[in-house]
């Protein structure tokens with residue numbers, strides 16, 4: 001991103017385009033005052049105070065954040081016009097007519113926040129996680145990353161690497177000055193110094209890709225067990241076809257479900273039977289088996305008002321949870337299951353809670369996990385360098401070891417952005433959307 005670009009004032013819509021009650025437009029940079037004068041003449045600009053402004057295009061709410069106490073660290077104006085795409089476009093056009101103002105590029109607000117020291121790179125990347133988190137655990141992790149928890153760990157490791165580096169540099173200086181080292185070689189790096197390698201290895205194990213993929217809970221069981229009825233009860237909508245004819249569901253059907261701890265995909269499948277009646281049954285059952293292999297949770301559904309299917313014991317082995325349906329009728333079958341009735345709404349809340357607990361188990365004092373592949377690549381690079389340094393030292397090549405340790409520190413410092421170059425920043429912020 002070029003230098004002059006950073007000095008310009010930028011403006012963009014910060015909410016999705018489309019019709020909504022309100023939209024948010026952000027302006028950041030030195031021309032914010034000029035924008036206020038030109039576009040919102042009556043605006044008294046009391047800092048960090050919401051003000052109703054009568055602009056030509058719309059009556060809107062505006063908040064002025066003078067630098068440096070703003071998201072970007074620059075003068076920022078946040079505008080809340082009515083969420084009409086025409087109003088928003090006209091408003092942004094008016095703002096961009098003010099000299100020195102242009103449309104923002106992807107991630108440019110957050111990039112400025114980084115360049116002005118408001119956030120480091122792990123925190124900037126955490127904002128992406130905050131926006132994509134679809135369960136409480138992912139959100140809690142993103143919030144911990146945003147507070148700089150991982151940055152603190154990385155900084156302390158970089159500090160350790162620096163200490164070893166300093167010892168090695170000292171050895172190099174002694175060698176160059178041709179004087180006897182006070183600290184004998186290798187004695188210079190205390191054994192504990194190499195614990196860094198273990199710490200790096202542990203950090204790598206804490207990688208978890210964040211994203212939009214929802215955990216899959218797949219319902220399976222005999223035809224007519226009540227699987228589709230159960231799905232409709234869970235999503236509180238008559239979405240799937242239900243009938244007393246066995247073999248109603250053919251292709252598997254995916255529906256999103258909101259559980260107390262997060263969102264999941266609930267998948268209804270065609271009933272399984274010992275023998276397929278025809279080629280369609282065969283294909284439908286094959287599809288059920290395939291989707292079961294991809295399941296995060298397999299739910300066996302049984303109608304408890306009729307005798308259990310002969311395959312029950314075999315299916316049970318493959319199930320993470322067993323749900324009994326038709327609990328509003330007299331039970332014929334006996335066994336351990338969560339009894340429900342879709343039509344009467346029995347056991348549905350309990351089932352949602354069980355699914356939530358099973359798919360999003362609570363783990364005590366969990367370490368914060370790393371979600372950025374870029375950060376993991378830096379950790380890999382740092383590990384390679386520390387290993388290289390250790391080996392060089394074993395061969396008595398102190399100078400090479402010192403060089404490797406300097407490189408290891410660079411790799412660690414690039415995680416937080418203490419050391420960064422334009423291409424790295426571009427790669428990160430180009431992944432953001434406009435207005436972020």
Ligand SMILES: Nc1nc2c(ncn2[C@@H]2O[C@H](COP(=O)(O)OP(=O)(O)OP(=O)(O)O)[C@@H](O)[C@H]2O)c(=O)[nH]1
Pocket residue numbers: 222223224225226227228229230241242243244245246247248249250269270271272325326327328329340341342343344
């Ligand atoms: N009384 C009662 N009837 C139910 C219950 N659950 C499902 N049914 C009825 O059982 C029949 C079969 O239900 P479905 O939900 O279509 O069963 P399915 O397992 O999806 O069947 P396939 O798609 O054919 O595999 C329908 O007539 C439902 O109304 C229940 O809990 N109580």
Ligand SMILES: [Mg+2]
Pocket residue numbers: 227228229241242248249268269
């Ligand atoms: Mg069905």
